[in-house]
Amino acid sequence: MEWSETYAIGLGAVDQDHQTLFHLFNQFSDTLAKGGGIDGARRFLHELVDYSRYHFQREEAMMRKLEYPDYAKHKRMHDSFADFVHKTAETLGQEPDDISFLQSYVEMWLCGHILVMDKWFGEWLEAHGQTNAEAVPTS
Ligand SMILES: [Fe+2]
Numbered sequence: 753m754e755w756s757e758t759y760a761i762g763l764g765a766v767d768q769d770h771q772t773l774f775h776l777f778n779q780f781s782d783t784l785a786k787g788g789g790i791d792g793a794r795r796f797l798h799e800l801v802d803y804s805r806y807h808f809q810r811e812e813a814m815m816r817k818l819e820y821p822d823y824a825k826h827k828r829m830h831d832s833f834a835d836f837v838h839k840t841a842e843t844l845g846q847e848p849d850d851i852s853f854l855q856s857y858v859e860m861w862l863c864g865h866i867l868v869m870d871k872w873f874g875e876w877l878e879a880h881g882q883t884n885a886e887a888v889p890t891s
């Protein structure tokens with residue numbers, strides 16, 4: 753997955769998190785491509801899930817603070833992605849088809865979520881004059 757400005761939602765902290773997610777995904781994919789198998793790649797998959805949860809919490813805290821109207825829907829999408837990837841990773845065997853399904857799912861979900869859902873949030877922030885939202889404490 754290659755980062756480009758197309759993915760930018762206009763909030764530095766969020767955009768940086770997304771780049772880290774791309775990086776972790778690429779480490780996962782590279783390990784698979786080099787024949788490391790799921791055992792070799794599992795570490796990066798776990799890091800990807802952990803970092804996703806951290807990032808989702810950060811985004812959600814911002815949304816709650818700013819009373820973003822689509823917060824509940826957005827959070828449901830985060831939760832279902834993190835749960836699905838976590839559960840699938842736990843039970844994943846060595847079948848190449850299963851691994852490539854998970855790989856494609858993560859890639860498509862991340863791209864789609866950032867380009868649609870996270871961008872809506874970015875556009876809402878802009879429309880409501882909240883482009884300095886990253887200054888909002890998120891704890
Ligand atoms: Fe995000």
Ligand SMILES: [Fe+2]
Nearest residue numbers: 811865869870
């Ligand atoms: Fe999101």
